[in-house]
Amino acid sequence: MKKILYTLTCTAVLASSVMADFTRVEMGAGAWMQTPKGTATYTESGANGLYTSSEKEETSPYIWAAIKHPIPVLPNLRLEYVSLKDSGRASGQFKDFTITSASTTLSYDMKQYDIIPYYNILDNTAWITLDLGLDIKIINASYRAAPSAPFAGYSDSVIFPIPLLYARARVQIPSTDIGLEADIKYISTGNSTVYDARAKVDYTLGFFPVIKPAVEIGYRVQKIDINEDSIDAKLDIDFSGVYAGLMFRF
Template sequence: MKKVLYTLACGAVLTSSVMADFSRVEMGAGAWMQTPKGSASYTDGGADGLYTSSENDKTETYVWVLIKHPVPILPNLRLEYVTLEDSGLASGQFKDFNIDPAPYTTLSYDMKQYDIIPYYNILDNTSWITLDLGLDIKIVDASYTAAPSGSFTGYSDSVTFAVPLLYVRGRVEIPSTEIGIEADVKYITTGDSTVYDVRAKVDYTFDFTPAVQPALEVGYRVQKLDIDESSIDAKLDIDFSGFYAGVMLRF
């Protein structure tokens, strides 16, 4: 009977250890200090619409959640949210409005981005290395406003679309420390268009208790939207880049 109880106790400890390794929830939030740069144009049917970013520094809030479970056949899940804003000068004729005869007007826009990322662990802290592969569905909820100028009465509109991107994440835990180095890439290219979202960071975990572990993260992020397709009336070449910092919790 003692042997049976001992075996069951060992099994329970082992199962608990395995679940601790293969079940995890992480979440984080912080501020991304970035500078939008670039331009957009609309030339369909002889139109001559042009937008140029004013390249003003912005600070935007980001939030993310990672959910890892022990069922190998099902993908794990990462969710992200960030809002990007920009403003600049616009001129000429666009699809639904014409700024002329005023020479320029102010155009501002924001893009709320929701990233839904199912992924698989290829390596899970194997020799301190983690490697994830998956698919990112980036849902963009964009709205823009062209301010009144001269005889131009102004215009506003919104659009929602989804962009699929390949997702790769790599992480290295520095042995005998609470420091992690991590990078992830979301990328797609088709024809003359390329979209990518790249991050690299360092984080430090405060190992106060195994149940809840707070951490700090500092990194650099670059997002590029280069859209140039014959089937699309507008061309877009915008990037957002800058440092970010935030707090994390691991469960």
């Protein structure tokens, strides 16, 4: 977590110092209080494994940074990170292991890295901002089936990218330091749908001259529904809940 925050900070500072034409750098960090829900199944050659979430509330850290510049032909850049965890019951036969006890717990840690090049369609025009772009969501998921005699346990990890369309809209309330904002990352293909949507309100402490701190609070919903005939593992999981954090504008 500290390494990721340090990397994002260095990236923003270095970019703004090397290219003096940048008009704005923003970054933030906070916590997402969300409840995981859903299932994962594995079916191949008679195998039939099932994972079901215990639906316990989790608190997940998130970090983001955005760099906007005045060169029209080049996209701006937004980077995001969030770490999601869940645990639940597993049963049946999976690719490399077989659950032999009804009390076996399976847990996973899903780190998500979003790389978002985007274009600023409206930039506080009549107090409205509109961004459109592409999100490459890189998921690094590690999972572990806990030992439960006579099962010895199992652990593994997988990394895979998901491309999504990105849109963000913001309204700055006139004569105030209050902003209303929503964004969505979305793709739907075949029988699969993935989206990540947020809506928030933020308040900027405008009396600081150079670095303007702000607070943000909102609601976030994420859905990962992957159900393709060519893939043996099927996912139908979602995360939803309130998030809150601090922001800094340069």
